[in-house]
Amino acid sequence: MQRNQLYHRVSLYLHSLPSIQDADYTNLITGSNQNDIVLRLDPNQTIQDTFLGATLFWFNQKTQPDRISYSFVLKIRKNDKRRILHPYLRHIHAVADEMENKGKRHLRLYMNAAAGAAQTRWRSVPFTHPATFETMAMEKDLKNKIKSDLESFLKARQYYRKLGRAWKRSFLLYGPSGTGKSSFVAAMANFLHYDVYDVDLSRIHGDSDLKFLLMETTAKSIVVVENLDRFLEAESSPAVSATGIQSFMDGILSACCGEERVMVFTMNSKESADPRLIRPGRVDVHIHFPVCDFSAFKTLASSYLGLKDHKLFARVEEIFRLGASLSHAEIGELMIANRNSPSRAIKSVIGALQTDGDGRRFGYAIGRQIECDDVDERALCDGDGFPTVKDSRKFYSFFKLRNARRTQQKSDSLAHER
Numbered sequence: 001m002q003r004n005q006l007y008h009r010v011s012l013y014l015h016s017l018p019s020i021q022d023a024d025y026t027n028l029i030t031g032s033n034q035n036d037i038v039l040r041l042d043p044n045q046t047i048q049d050t051f052l053g054a055t056l057f058w059f060n061q062k063t064q065p066d067r068i069s070y071s072f073v074l075k076i077r078k079n080d081k082r083r084i085l086h087p088y089l090r091h092i093h094a095v096a097d098e099m100e101n102k103g104k105r106h107l108r109l110y111m112n113a114a115a116g117a118a119q120t121r122w123r124s125v126p127f128t129h130p131a132t133f134e135t136m137a138m139e140k141d142l143k144n145k146i147k148s149d150l151e152s153f154l155k156a157r158q159y160y161r162k163l164g165r166a167w168k169r170s171f172l173l174y175g176p177s178g179t180g181k182s183s184f185v186a187a188m189a190n191f192l193h194y195d196v197y198d199v200d201l202s203r204i205h206g207d208s209d210l211k212f213l214l215m216e217t218t219a220k221s222i223v224v225v226e227n228l229d230r231f232l233e234a235e236s237s238p239a240v241s242a243t244g245i246q247s248f249m250d251g252i253l254s255a256c257c258g259e260e261r262v263m264v265f266t267m268n269s270k271e272s273a274d275p276r277l278i279r280p281g282r283v284d285v286h287i288h289f290p291v292c293d294f295s296a297f298k299t300l301a302s303s304y305l306g307l308k309d310h311k312l313f314a315r316v317e318e319i320f321r322l323g324a325s326l327s328h329a330e331i332g333e334l335m336i337a338n339r340n341s342p343s344r345a346i347k348s349v350i351g352a353l354q355t356d357g358d359g360r361r362f363g364y365a366i367g368r369q370i371e372c373d374d375v376d377e378r379a380l381c382d383g384d385g386f387p388t389v390k391d392s393r394k395f396y397s398f399f400k401l402r403n404a405r406r407t408q409q410k411s412d413s414l415a416h417e418r
């Protein structure tokens, strides 16, 4: 059920050998960067290596004709075998370790397929999410605390071993939609240089299925369950029981699954969560993701619009002080949509912040903004270009009125058509 680490290391090692290019026949595939071309050993291709004066041959053989499973075969001359086999295997381990530690290994994102669909339940693609802690708009102190927490976790192997505990750390990320929880998981993966296993609970068929899935994950990975609260609320009779999820969270099978793993659970709110689910020990660190505030807005403006400061920032700050709230995702989208004109982008954020609070949804906010842009410029740029909150409110009540009239006209004409 677990990945064959020796096979994995030999594969890493062989693919790093220059002689892979000498083969008469090989496979060319796209690497994790689109412009990279990677040579991939073909079944039955032989590759030559030399070590301590001996020549060795490797080939990649299909184990059984009807299965997608391969094994590497190593050929060594009898006379060399006793002399070099062990040092050679140690050499392979050392090279593979170095490649992994230097970050030459490309990260992968694993997703669980439906049961019975494949030999291994995890399907993977290159993990290329560009999020980093630097691109995350969140409180600086908190960000630094998390970074040092993760750094000390990475160095704590002996400490966990001494305590008799699995070497893992669990995080609960909770907060409204669009505040950066998923992006944060990606940033963690890039920071730790860990693969990501994204568990889709709706594809799990029972508690034991969930255990097996955990057993198939590898070390140096983040195992993430997104929107756990929504799953527990939505499923009236879920295939996975609460205790199944709890033991999964504990990594109870720590004999195999306790090595260097980070587990992350995301929720919109932890209020309704069963306290047992998020008790200390089960979840080590709770991180709150609040809606965007002025400081986060400035970080977003800097990364999305390249703006360190702007004359409209004071207005934005004032509106935030009055209690307006939008998610980072909503503000980010408005900035992307108007990225060619920073002033316009900020004005559109101001507009959206001012009319927020009545539960409008994101798609509507953008639609509304694009529609009102034509009048927006005039209304906001009249006079000295710094309308007061009162002016803007007047403008938006005008806008709402106009929209209401339009809706009325539309329904009138619909009634007319009927």
Ligand SMILES: Nc1ncnc2c1ncn2[C@@H]1O[C@H](COP(=O)(O)OP(=O)(O)OP(=O)(O)O)[C@@H](O)[C@H]1O
Binding pocket: 135, 136, 137, 138, 175, 176, 177, 178, 179, 180, 181, 182, 183, 184, 268, 289, 328, 329, 330, 332
């Ligand atoms: N704190 C943040 N800093 C920078 N960008 C952010 C932040 N929060 C959200 N974003 C942007 O908004 C988009 C959506 O964010 P993300 O998917 O991480 O939200 P989420 O909290 O996981 O939402 P959900 O609860 O709906 O899954 C991302 O593309 C990201 O670029």
Ligand SMILES: [Mg+2]
Binding pocket: 181, 182, 183, 226, 266
């Ligand atoms: Mg998310």
